[in-house]
Amino acid sequence: MTTELVNATPQHPDDIREQGHDRANLTPAEAGSYSLVRGTFSAEEAREVLLNLIEDKITFHRRYLWSRRERFGEENDPAREQRIEELLATKGRIREAIDRAARAGQSLEVHCDIQLRPLAD
Secondary structure, eight states: OEEEEOOOOSSOHHHHHHTTOOTTSOOTTTSEEEEEEEEEEOHHHHHHHHHHHHHHHHHHHHHHHHHHHHHHOOOOOHHHHHHHHHHHHHHHHHHHHHHHHHHTTOOEEEEEEEEEOOOOO
16 A cells, blocks of 8 residues: 655745735645655555545535534535535545455556635735
8 A cells, every 4th residue: 555645835924924914815835736645555445535625624614504504504505515516425435446456356546626816916
């Protein structure tokens, strides 16, 4: 097994400020691609890493919805609810693919990147 789970900090925010950059703005050095997961995994390891990442994202959205209902009485957020459904579907497809790899005794190469791009206000 070869595994690399992120070390994706290009610069510490204090270093950026000392270079004359505003801490509130994303600098060109910070924009770009960050490697979250990179490596070769057994099917079981890939299942654990990927399904936990997706489940954490689903949990984030569910907690957000619950918090908005409790604090502000907001009953629905169609975009966020749609995203939960999309993540659940993705989770199912990934689980099926990993199960096929496990039955075949295959290891999996996994690359999971995060893209950061500043948007105009």
